[in-house]
Amino acid sequence: MIHESVNVQKNTTTMILDRIPDNEELDPCVNLADVEAGIAKPYNPHKRRPTVDSVSVLSSTIQTRSDNSSFDLTEKSKKWTRFFGSSLTTANYEQLKQDFVVEMQVLSKLRHPCITTVMGSVIDQREEPLLVMEYMENGSLYDLLHNDTMVMDGEVIFPILQDIARGARFLHAADPKVIHGDLKAANILVDGRFRAKIADFGLSAKKKCMGVSGTPYWMAPKLLRKESMNTAESDVYSFGIILFELYSRKDPYEGENPIVVLDGIVNKRINKRPPVPVGCPMRIADIMKECIDGNPEKRPSFEEIDVRIRRLDSENVAPGNNRFDHQKTHQQMRRASKEEDLIQQVFPKHVAQALIRGCKVEPDRADMASMYFSDIVGFTSISSIISPDQVSDMLDRLYLKFDDLSVKHDVFKIETIGDAYVGICNLVKNQEADHAKRITEFAIDTLKAAAETPVLSDDPSMGMVSIRVGIHCGPLVARVVGSRNPRYCVFGDTVNTTSRMESHSLPMKIHCSDRFEQVLKRQVPGIHLQPRGMIPIKGKGLMETFFINHEEYKAPNLPMTASDEWQQFLSIVTPEVGMLIKNTSPIEREPSQSQFGD
Structure with missing residues (x-):
């Protein structure tokens, strides 16, 4: 939805700050373009607020602190105000309206089970344009994660992960390519069958209001450093933050000082990232760490992510539970060990190891x-x-x-x-x-x-x-x-x-x-x-x-190799002795340098 408020000739930063009630701060987990376009509040009254000492992401003034860091934090606050505030320039409403019409024609043709269907739009010269989308009974993934009565086990998480990966893969494979620019749990909608669909993608009004788009904590470091525009790789980074949301059921960097967080993200030496949540399965943790890598070239594509997730199942993605009884855990470990042994018999060693880790196999x-x-x-x-x-x-x-x-x-x-x-x-x-x-x-x-x-x-x-x-x-x-x-x-x-x-x-x-x-x-x-x-x-x-x-x-x-000599020795001893030697003093085949990385 596009609002005429974007045409107001007023300093954007001041305009946003004017909307914040007394004793409230701008929420760093809200999309800045949504705030500027008038389709989101700059604060979340239902969220636990930061401490009094914390500094707002966009506020150009902060309360004076008693410690020695007050000047440094004030300067950093001004820097982030200039970064986000100056980017939110006003735009010609009629041009945005025309872009809206063209883009709705494109988006309405995007049909995929994991994309929220755009049914159409309503444009009236006397009213703001309206976007008509399919109804999703369970609201957003963010709503589910912050609902304490909702149990998020493997049976729920697995199809949601699949749907997000498939939907993003579809968008990136479209012609022309569709970059979401603001992937986060709040923009993943869930239907009555608990299947996820990506929403709020590709709106030109939001894209043109900012040099870069997105929600600060979900934005890749290069975007925050203004070294890049939104790309497929920046969407992958956002997906890594969604994985943190999914397994922690918290906002990223919750309770931390937003200014310090943003500086830590963009600083290559600090390289601040959300930690892997407690209970996050190993294979999902690997995907998360690869997605939020500071180097975009090292991030997997959504095609690869989709393949890796489809190789898992509801047990592989279920959050860990320390209350499992030891016998059940031991049985699961034995079963996993047998499965890994079978995989290593069917596939070459290096391929088996990659499959077990859930990685792409070259x-x-x-x-x-x-x-x-x-x-x-x-x-x-x-x-x-x-x-x-x-x-x-x-x-x-x-x-x-x-x-x-x-x-x-x-x-x-x-x-x-x-x-x-x-x-x-x-x-x-x-x-x-x-x-x-x-x-x-x-x-x-x-x-x-x-x-x-x-x-x-x-x-x-x-x-x-x-x-x-x-x-x-x-x-x-x-x-x-x-x-x-x-x-x-x-x-x-x-x-x-x-x-x-x-x-x-x-x-x-x-x-x-x-x-x-x-x-x-x-x-x-x-x-x-x-x-x-x-x-x-x-x-x-x-x-x-x-x-x-x-x-x-x-x-x-x-000449016989060490391995051949060993096999010859085993052939002349009794089977019982040979088996005993193999089990107690295993000698591996001599190493060979493979041209394929084995």
Whole structure:
């Protein structure tokens, strides 16, 4: 809503101060543009007031203090008065009105479940323009947080966090981009189902009344230092303050001197920020600290925040409760430990750690990685003869052996899809010197393992499992895809070519490309591969390919690493002794410098 009071030719600071009743101070948690435009009171009569010694943010005069800091505080008060007061210049009402009409046309087209819907506007030359928005039964998030009878548990907080992140992500992705400029709990409205919607965004009247817009305690340091206008990064900073509101159920810097607070925020040495509230979950605390970082480039985008929050659940975001009984807490810790162990088995180590912390996972890249594909010969026919339970049992017995072999050769298992098994080297860790050799020896051992695995464990007449294998090397990119049941997926033409090597292979044969043959010969000097000649490969045309003769393959006598010596030692002791040694004196694999930050 735009008020004609903005046209009053009067010093803005004086005008605002004139509205403050005796014995009241301007509220540092109120948007200054709202006050100037006449759509908010400059003070909150229902809020607990600051102490008599505190200094108003915008007041150009303060009571004389008896201590030695009176002059310093007075000068700082004048500085912040000049900052906010001088920015609140008057504007041409007719121009604001035209801007209002144009902006309402834009905002009315923004339709998203997490954005308060702008239904329209009412413009009458005799009246002030009115903005018509959807009705939100539960008022603002600020109202809920300051309602002592309202229980804010994980079931309530989680959808609210999701909605704010999704709504802000939508605004920032709009064309043109919509910067909110005043994100805070008071501008998050909550409907009857306790779903949150962002409100009070993009109003040009407020934006043009000030060089920068926002509410002081929610404004990023660069805005307060006048080094930047409102940006997507400044909205992210405000979201970090909302997280403080949500878990503390207090205003930021409550009870502190506003002048000292603002100086502390803008001072890079002091770098004042709200503390992480007691009981704030670790993953939310990490997001909050990243959002309020003084360097805008280090703040996550709302796209990243949205992804990280969607990977959580109501238990992850629930405020801590010191009254939990120790047994329940211990059970939760054990369950969390098991979940983390499972994640670390499914994902590479560095990816698992990032997922556990709720951080964004950067893609892994390799200019040259070796890839393995295999599937079971005649799997469709076998599946039509035996029961589904027997099929799953066969795959389980076979792939348990493959998994052990992947550990032996340090091959990272990507996934199993039906009867297909996929492994890779030199992507999640640096194996540049021997990735082709590793994948070859892994492939040879999988052939041997398959030949020793019966189709049916209780019916030898069904014979042994037969597989065909394809291997290739080339550039690859891998990343975590999705938030619900996330998967570590690999991309690139190398994947397609490896798959073609497997599909054009023969039973109990290892089929490879000419590129792989060249790399393998460099890593295993003297090895001889069986040429297959030029053959048509689906989607690739004619390709020169080779078979690796696994019966004649002999690995070169390379010096054993400390890890290899340790594994050899464990293989000659009894299983009981080996297990005891592993459990009591764990020796980790020798460190390798990864090009991907592992």
